[in-house]
Amino acid sequence: MDNYLPCDVVEINSLENLSTWDTICVIESVPPILSCVFEEHRSFDKAFDSEVTCFKDPKTNIRIVSAPLGELDDFDDVRVYARASEKAISRAIKAGGKAVILVLPEAINTSGRFQYSALQTILGALHELYVPIQLREDVPDQKQRIEKLGVYHSNAGFLKKVVDDSLQFERGRFAARDIGGGDPERMAPPKVATYVENLFAKTNIKLTIISDLAVIQKDFPLFEAVNRAASSVARHNGRIIYLEYEAPQNAKKTVILVGKGVCYDTGGADIKAGGIMAGMSRDKCGAAFVGGFMKYVSETAPQHTNVIGVMCMVRNSVGEECYVADEVVTARSGARVRVGNTDAEGRMCMADALCEMKQRALSMPDSHLFTIATLTGHAHLAVGVGYSIVMDNGPAREQGHGNELKKNGDLIGDPFEISTLQREDFSAHQSKILGEDVIQANNLPSSRTPRGHQTPAAFMMLASGLDKHGTNSSNPLKYSHLDIAGSAGDHPDTPTGSPLLAIAKTHLI
Structure with missing residues (x-):
């Protein structure tokens, strides 16, 4: 079998x-x-x-x-x-x-x-x-x-x-x-890495895994902040997993996917209290989608499209080593980020990898960057069960990407709703204090925050430097944030693998 x-x-x-x-x-x-x-x-x-x-x-x-x-x-x-x-x-x-x-x-x-x-x-x-x-x-x-x-x-x-x-x-x-x-132990970051190694053994996918804490501290400081408490437990220590597919013929486009892989989310120092921690082993479904999508890429071997997937696997643990609100962390991009709430860890764990992929995208043909995450309860509340949300930056919106993704998702049975990024989303994350550039989050649940699923996309653009690559810049880059909190499948339902069908139909088929 x-x-x-x-x-x-x-x-x-x-x-x-x-x-x-x-x-x-x-x-x-x-x-x-x-x-x-x-x-x-x-x-x-x-x-x-x-x-x-x-x-x-x-x-x-x-x-x-x-x-x-x-x-x-x-x-x-x-x-x-x-x-x-x-x-x-x-x-x-x-x-x-x-x-x-x-x-x-x-x-x-x-x-x-x-x-x-x-x-x-x-x-x-x-x-x-x-x-x-x-x-x-x-x-x-x-x-x-x-x-x-x-x-x-x-x-x-x-x-x-x-x-x-x-x-x-x-x-x-x-x-x-x-x-x-998989539960928090079966699919802790090192075991996800082992699973992925077996998944892509002897295939057309190039696999690279970063586990060295010194490298993580130097190159992925926002990820390292989230990983800090978990890193003292070897079986929980974070992994950044790269999956790369190179088109056999001259590539005409590049799809780059960065997935949130929070294998368990306690909330960290801002702990999830009142019983809402249950089910947080599903907070890795963004990265899980990336792994599954790259399996599909391996199977179908697109002729003219390069595809890169990054799985940011981390556990948001609580303990004496955990990061806390009010810390100021300098991101890979150089942006100085003030932590507002340690339960807003998903945007932190992806932002440095997004920054790295932004640099690579500049030298690759027709690049489109994505972040994919079960990021906010606000998204789940806004669109309900079974629907993903797409938020495009200027260059992606100008090409009609969100509309195309929605049309294809509706057809193939993997539906999207479209949300639009506005100036207020960026203002919400811009620091008012000298010596800080970006505020990571406010101290309310996303479901009680106005525009609670849109503002995290703005944060990731600001923290990664993607805000400098808009329509009027010298190097425009297409970027879309996908919040799949409503479509990934909450416990006890079976995970869905969404939005694999819609992304494949839009960008590969």
Whole structure:
């Protein structure tokens, strides 16, 4: 079995011989061989087209699970197929299914809002089949929920293409789920580094890992401040992980991704009190996305695009060595940063790496820089579960990047909402005291701060020096901050790997 898939996946072009299968899951298109039994059940069950049902087909002697889409309106999107597929697989497992066939929508849509319906149907099933890494490792006989997944469509060419595309996406999402969902010890920074080493062994991805404290102190002082308390415990000491893919042909563009990898966030000296610390092992899902995205890049090997990923893996621990509010730290860029709240550690751990990548981007073709993070409760509150937020700087906004990302995310089932950076976001972080340049944060939760998810992007631009590379500068650089607090998947839900699909569709496909 593929180490980065939940089970074996098999393409099926015919439903004539079902001797090795025990369950068929139908979402939308009913195969002709099952049409009679579907009509029979529909005739006496008024809820048949709106509820998940499981029944036996007497003709084929096989279990059938029907998970209808229900009535769709103008506000539904392609994710309805993934949700229905998840329900179907869940019901099949509860019924005892081990060898399950998933029937794809028969219509091949090449345009419109449901053109990725088949892809989402497969990805929904694979999402439901994911088994957390610690269960796979600790209880090997539970490492799979089913033995094999068959995928059926009558058009062999279409089937092969959509299955291949789905598995490339899923291997990336699988790795992102492992990293993002692992507990604070299983996916502490050194163990993330080991996982990534195995993930990219003998591949086309160049891997570099920085663990030397002297190097971190010299080159990544904001990251080092966050890492200070954790660094006294070897198994918690931070890592900065570089993943680099070089296009085999002349590169026409460069995508650079810097991910927040806070493996556990206690809040530091500004400790998360009142029970809100639970679930903070998911604060590394930005970096987890970067690792998963680079797995997708490795699989697809884009011909004309260079891709660099930086995973900033750190634990925001509390103790006598932890950094505290009122400290002034000189960033890699030279900006003097006053700490306002140690629970605003995500922006700190990414800013120095962003500064370094800014310098590299200046010599690379058509560069676009990103920071990706489960950064603010404000983002989660603003857009809700299942949605990422994009904030573009001037050069990225001028090229219509946010609109393109939103359009592609809506189509492929990985949606974005657009937020706009304003002058007030920068003013909020500009120091009023001589000897300080940037204020890291105020002392309120982001959810109680006006423009609480926009201002951190402004901070990272100021702390990294990216504010000097706007539209009217001599060296404009495109930069987008992605807050994925709403889309990454909070405990106890399975991590999603978002926004892998939307970023791939916009920048690679």
